[in-house]
Amino acid sequence: xxxxxxxxxILPSLVTMMLFIAMPIGSVFIQSLHIEHGAVLTEVKNxxxxxxxxxxxxxxxxxxxxKKAKPLGKFNGFGTxxxxxxxxxxxxSQAWNDSTNWGTYFRKIYNLPFYxxxxxxxxxxxxxxxxVLMLGFCIAxxxxxxxxNIKGPTIFVSLLPMIVTPLIGSLILFWMIDAEGxxxxxxxxxxxxxxxxxxxxxxxxxxxxxxxxxxxxxxxxFIIFYAxxxxxxxxxxxxAMIDGASRWExxxxxxxxxxxxxxxxxxxxxxxxxxxxxxxxVSFSAQANATSLSWIIFNDLAGGEGSFFxxxxxxxxxxxxxxxxxxxxxxxxxxxxxxxxxx
Amino acid sequence: MFLNKITLAGAFMALGTTAMAGCGIxxxxxxxxxxxxxxxxxxxxxxxxxxxxGVTVEANLTKDHKDxxxxxxxxxxxxxxxxxxxxxxxxxxxxxxxxxSLDALVAKHGDGLNPSQMITVDGKIMAVAFGANAQHLFxxxxxxxxxxxxxxxxxxxxxxAAAKAIKSAGLMDYPVALNTAAGWNLGEEFVNMYMGTGADxxxxxxxxxxxNNDHGVATLNMLKSLVAYSNPDYLTYDSNATxxxxxxxxxALATMWGTRGGAVLDDExxxxxxxxxxxxxGAPTWxxxxxxxxxxxxxxxxxxxxxxxxxxxATFIAMMKGISSDVIxxxxxxxxWLGAGxxxxxxxAGVSATAAAGAAPYPMLPFMGTLHGALGAxxxxxxxxxxxxxxxxxxxxxxxxxxxxxxxxxx
Numbered sequence: 001x002x003x004x005x006x007x008x009x010i011l012p013s014l015v016t017m018m019l020f021i022a023m024p025i026g027s028v029f030i031q032s033l034h035i036e037h038g039a040v041l042t043e044v045k046n047x048x049x050x051x052x053x054x055x056x057x058x059x060x061x062x063x064x065x066x067k068k069a070k071p072l073g074k075f076n077g078f079g080t081x082x083x084x085x086x087x088x089x090x091x092x093s094q095a096w097n098d099s100t101n102w103g104t105y106f107r108k109i110y111n112l113p114f115y116x117x118x119x120x121x122x123x124x125x126x127x128x129x130x131x132v133l134m135l136g137f138c139i140a141x142x143x144x145x146x147x148x149n150i151k152g153p154t155i156f157v158s159l160l161p162m163i164v165t166p167l168i169g170s171l172i173l174f175w176m177i178d179a180e181g182x183x184x185x186x187x188x189x190x191x192x193x194x195x196x197x198x199x200x201x202x203x204x205x206x207x208x209x210x211x212x213x214x215x216x217x218x219x220x221x222f223i224i225f226y227a228x229x230x231x232x233x234x235x236x237x238x239x240a241m242i243d244g245a246s247r248w249e250x251x252x253x254x255x256x257x258x259x260x261x262x263x264x265x266x267x268x269x270x271x272x273x274x275x276x277x278x279x280x281x282v283s284f285s286a287q288a289n290a291t292s293l294s295w296i297i298f299n300d301l302a303g304g305e306g307s308f309f310x311x312x313x314x315x316x317x318x319x320x321x322x323x324x325x326x327x328x329x330x331x332x333x334x335x336x337x338x339x340x341x342x343x
Numbered sequence: 344m345f346l347n348k349i350t351l352a353g354a355f356m357a358l359g360t361t362a363m364a365g366c367g368i369x370x371x372x373x374x375x376x377x378x379x380x381x382x383x384x385x386x387x388x389x390x391x392x393x394x395x396x397g398v399t400v401e402a403n404l405t406k407d408h409k410d411x412x413x414x415x416x417x418x419x420x421x422x423x424x425x426x427x428x429x430x431x432x433x434x435x436x437x438x439x440x441x442x443x444s445l446d447a448l449v450a451k452h453g454d455g456l457n458p459s460q461m462i463t464v465d466g467k468i469m470a471v472a473f474g475a476n477a478q479h480l481f482x483x484x485x486x487x488x489x490x491x492x493x494x495x496x497x498x499x500x501x502x503x504a505a506a507k508a509i510k511s512a513g514l515m516d517y518p519v520a521l522n523t524a525a526g527w528n529l530g531e532e533f534v535n536m537y538m539g540t541g542a543d544x545x546x547x548x549x550x551x552x553x554x555n556n557d558h559g560v561a562t563l564n565m566l567k568s569l570v571a572y573s574n575p576d577y578l579t580y581d582s583n584a585t586x587x588x589x590x591x592x593x594x595a596l597a598t599m600w601g602t603r604g605g606a607v608l609d610d611e612x613x614x615x616x617x618x619x620x621x622x623x624x625g626a627p628t629w630x631x632x633x634x635x636x637x638x639x640x641x642x643x644x645x646x647x648x649x650x651x652x653x654x655x656x657a658t659f660i661a662m663m664k665g666i667s668s669d670v671i672x673x674x675x676x677x678x679x680w681l682g683a684g685x686x687x688x689x690x691x692a693g694v695s696a697t698a699a700a701g702a703a704p705y706p707m708l709p710f711m712g713t714l715h716g717a718l719g720a721x722x723x724x725x726x727x728x729x730x731x732x733x734x735x736x737x738x739x740x741x742x743x744x745x746x747x748x749x750x751x752x753x754x
Contacts, residue, residue, distance in 0.1 A: 036751035039438070039709065043548055044465035048430075049472050049681050050639045050704040056548060057464060058709045060440035074751070083745040091741075111730070111738065113720065179576065200575035202727070285579035288525035288723040302410045304527060304716035306435050310749050 025320065032080060032313030034073035037066040073310070080314045087318075088112045114315075117291040118322075120206065124292070125274040125326070128213040132270055133263060135214060136221020141251065143222070144229045155226070162219035170212055170283035177208060205289040212280050217273070221266050228262045229255070264334060271326045276319070293319045366664050370397030371657025376412055377427030379404040380602050382474050382642065382678035386427070390665035393657075400661055409435075416441040421647040424658040428645045430638075430705040431712055433462065433470050438709050442469060442645040448659040455668070460681050462643055464707075472643035473666040474678035476601045477702060478522070478535055479637060479693035480627055485620040486514055486595040495622055499539075499565055499629035499636065502596050506572040509595050518595040519572035520588055523726075524581040530719030531638075535598075537562045538703055539629050539636025550710045550752040552743045554718075555736040563725055563732040565629055570726055578723055592617045598626065598637075601694035605676050608690050623689065625696030637697050638705040641681070710752040717742040 040062035046055045082089045095108035109115045143154050161169065176183040177198045188196045198204045232255055240250045256263075278294035281287060287295065293315055300312040375390065377383050387402040394400040403423070405411075409432060415422040416436065428436060436442045444467040449456065453471070462470040480502070482495050490508040502519065509518040522528040537544070542558040545551060554562075570577050574588070586603050588594050590613035599607075604623050606612070626637030644662045646655050664670075668684030679691040679698075687695055705711070717739050725735035747753045 035749045038754055039751045041550065041709070041752070042465075045463075046465075046707050047461065047463040048704060048707075049459045049462075049475060049641050050698065050702075053704075055707055056545075056550070056709065057434075057707075058438045060437065064440055076749075080749060083748070084741045085745045111724075111734070113742070179574070195575065197575040199579050200577075202729075285524060285581075287720075288578040288727070299526075299716075299720075302407075304409075304712050304719075306413065306438070306712055306750070308746060308749055311746070 025317075028313045028316050030072070031309050032317055033075060033077060033310075035076040035080060035310050036073050037063060037070070038074070039063055040066075076310070080310045081318070084112065085311060086114050086314050088114065113291070113296065114293075114318075117293050117296050120209075120290045121275060121277060121292045121322075123206065124210060124213060124277050125271060127210050128217065128274050129267060129270040131210075131214045132217045132221050133266060135218040136266070137225050137259075139218065139222040140225035140229055141255075143226060155223075158222055159219045161215050162217070166216060166279040167283055169216060170280040173212055174284050199284070199286075202289040205284070205286050209277075209280050209284060209286060209290055212284070213274065213277065216280075217270060221270070224262055224266055225259060228259045232258050264330060268327060268330050271330065272323055275323050275326060293322065366393035366398075366660055368393055368396075368398050368657045368660050371654045372424060373398065373400040373654070373658045373661045374423045375400075375402040375425045375427065375658075375662075376408050376415060376423040377402070377404055378408050378429075378642075379406055380678075381605065382602070382674065382680075383427055385670055385674040385677055386473065386662070386665035388665075389667070389670040390661040393661040393664055398657060398661075408432075412436065413439060413441065416647050416649065419649040420651070421649040424647050424650050424654050425662055426645050426647070427642055428470055429640050429642050430707050431715075433643070433645055434707050434709055435712060436645060437464065437469060441648050443648045443655065444469060445471065445646060445659070448646070448656060452656075452660050452663055455683060456663075457682060460643070462641070470643040470645040471662075471666070472641035472681050474642045474680055475694055475698065476640040476642065476678065477637045477694045477697045478531070478598050478600050478626060479635075479697045480624050481589060481594075481597045481599050481604075481607065481693070482622045482624065483595040483617070483620050484622050485616065486518070490514055490595075495624050496596065497624075497627055499536075499569065499627045502627055503568055503572070506569075506596060510572065515593070515595055517572060517574040517593070519569055520577070520580060520585045520594050520597040520599075521566075521569060521573070522580060522582050522585055522599065523566075523570060523573065523577045524584070525578045525723045526719045527715065528581050528719070529578070529723060530715040530717075532566060532598075533562060533718045533722055534705070534715065535626070535637045536565055536629070538638055539626075539632055539634055541632055541634050544706060544711070544714060545708065550747055552714055552740050552747075554714075555733075555740045559736045560732045561630060563722060563735060566722075567726055578726070589613075589621075590617060601691065601697075602678060604690035604693060623693035625693060625700050626702060628700075633701065635697050635700045635702040637702045639698055639702050640705055642678070710747050710750070713746045713750055713752070714739075714743050717746060 040059040041056050042059045043054055044057050046053055081087055084091055091112060092109065095105055099105035099108060110119060139158055143151060143158065146154055175181050178184050179188065179197055184198060188194055198208050236254055237250060240254050245253070276294045277292045278298065281290060281292055281295045297312045297315045300308040300315065373390065373393070375387055377387065383404060387404060391400045391402065412426055412432065413435065416426065417439065426432070426436065433442070446468050449461065449468050449471065456471060460472045461468045462472055480496065484495070486509060487495070487505060490505065490512045492505045492508050496502040496505050506518045509515050521532050523532055537554060537558060540558040540562060543553055546553050582600055582603060585597055585599050586606060589597055589599070589607055592614065607621055608618055610618060626635040628635050644666070646658055666682055668682060671680045671682050671684040675686055676688045676690045679694045721738040721742055722735050724730045725732055744753060
């Protein structure tokens with residue numbers, strides 16, 4: 001394709017990407033560099049059904065003039081990024097100075113909200129992604145060897161976890177794992193521990209969220225692998241069989257190499273998706289024991305009264321950077337393969 | 344209860360024709376944004392009877408009203424002409440100048456309102472309150488009696504002793520519940536308990552937080568002693584969960600919202616044994632202090648700033664209809680009504696007792712919501728035993744300071 005033709009060919013998608021991806025990210029970044037104007041505070045007398053009291057209030061008139069002059073707020077540079085609720089630069093170095101060993105240092109870091117969320121987000125991403133790949137592949141192999149008449153219903157049932165809305169799916173599980181729910185009560189009975197609560201302990205909460213993540217995402221990997229399995233060349237398999245390869249050897253040396261591009265694709269998508277884990281934390285009310293970067297953004301915007309747009313913007317930009325860092329190895333590999341093919 | 348609602352709705356429809364004349368509005372748009380609970384449903388239903396002729400009345404009742412109110416009222420013209428606000432949401436709206444002063448409207452159309460219903464800020468009426476709410480103690484008299492506790496606890500020390508008696512008598516493993524779901528609910532429990540010490544949340548006249556002290560430590564320790572008698576899942580307990588646990592008969596002592604009283608005492612969702620033995624009393628005190636460990640909340644009517652005066656007047660008149668004494672008498676048990684015509688009932692005994700004992704209102708400070716958020720996020724580590732009370736309070740202080748700086752309250 002000529003350069004000129006190519007340009008006109010991709011122009012529409014370039015324009016939409018600029019409008020709907022690049023510009024919003026740019027505006028989020030600009031917002032993250034600003035904080036609200038210093039509020040002009042005055043002390044006034046407030047009265048209500050329960051009596052009167054002198055209380056501090058915002059002087060709306062004085063503050064609104066500031067707002068009108070500079071609607072974005074006060075420029076703060078990377079102040080929001082570096083403060084205690086985000087990268088906590090000062091607190092990190094202080095923790096380093098106060099700590100005598102790595103244990104206390106990590107405990108102090110884990111006490112900071114951003115790093116606590118990052119710890120769960122990364123654990124979730126790196127545990128769920130490989131498990132989803134493996135489980136999805138196993139289900140695909142299993143379904144592929146089923147007799148034709150029960151294949152359709154099995155595929156449908158296997159896809160259910162993905163079809164169910166994440167919020168609803170996790171809420172139903174949340175009720176089931178309650179100490180009085182079917183799963184929670186069964187576990188108590190199995191382990192003979194009447195006080196076992198999946199919601200109370202931080203470790204069990206993490207396990208529960210990870211199990212949910214695998215349950216929810218495995219069908220995605222399954223359906224892609226299943227499609228890939230239909231394209232495995234039958235004559236190569238037959239040749240392997242004639243050579244006396246066992247089922248395991250055929251899978252290991254014929255099927256898996258054939259599916260490598262799909263493995264890369266699923267890894268890419270799953271890394272991005274899992275790094276943005278959010279719904280299960282809300283539905284499982286898990287915020288006391290597990291938070292994620294996306295959950296922090298949500299909490300800044302809708303957690304209490306009033307929104308923290310600067311904070312939410314800063315965490316969003318950091319999340320984008322995190323996704324970029326995660327994807328670099330995978331993208332690098334794809335690029336290398338691509339180059340290899342061209343040359 | 345469901346039948347009640349149908350009869351009520353029917354009554355309102357029947358009233359509709361006569362009420363239209365009674366409202367006395369010829370034109371204007373009324374759009375109400377509010378939380379969703381029975382008292383508000385009654386108010387908005389009655390306000391809706393003013394619709395007709397040139398008047399439209401719409402209401403959006405949603406639990407998520409807090410998330411949309413600022414954006415909806417910042418628009419000019421505002422998307423809602425009225426917000427049913429409370430102590431905390433009115434401050435959020437006033438911080439951005441989104442609600443108007445009601446002095447002229449009250450003077451013109453506010454006959455029959457009690458002076459105590461006016462929420463005045465710096466001498467200007469900013470809202471008209473119609474209902475009061477507070478968290479207070481719910482007790483099961485039969486369980487207490489079985490455990491050998493003969494009087495309803497009046498202090499949290501008594502609550503702990505009673506819980507211990509219930510547990511050692513083998514009646515219940517987890518007799519106590521508070522609304523301790525991590526986040527806003529847990530923050531509210533700290534605020535309530537800290538209120539009981541009589542100390543201030545901020546250094547007077549400033550936005551500098553002042554909870555990192557002995558009162559704060561004592562407050563955290565009291566909360567920890569209480570949750571030791573709570574179900575291990577307590578960090579997921581919001582007010583729906585505690586009400587369900589109560590109605591299932593799993594609790595003997597709980598601190599819950601006054602607005603749950605009606606639902607707990609009615610004969611739905613629970614057994615006779617539970618509902619007939621449930622006693623509602625004022626919020627307990629603790630640590631030899633006189634002030635109940637609770638905060639008083641009001642629900643009231645605020646009118647948007649960014650709307651025409653005509654719509655503002657129509658809205659005010661319709662809302663006055665919504666909180667008139669007819670409505671109060673027809674829905675007496677919905678809440679503790681502040682207007683004329685209210686008769687105290689068993690369901691509201693706890694809130695009334697809490698207010699009478701001198702509980703303080705939830706502070707109407709611009710930065711209180713920011714502190715509330717920091718509390719809800721940072722104190723769960725202490726309750727779970729993974730850090731000290733001092734560390735938890737230092738975390739609260741640091742989280743609040745960073746957030747309040749971003750909000751412009753601190754420099």
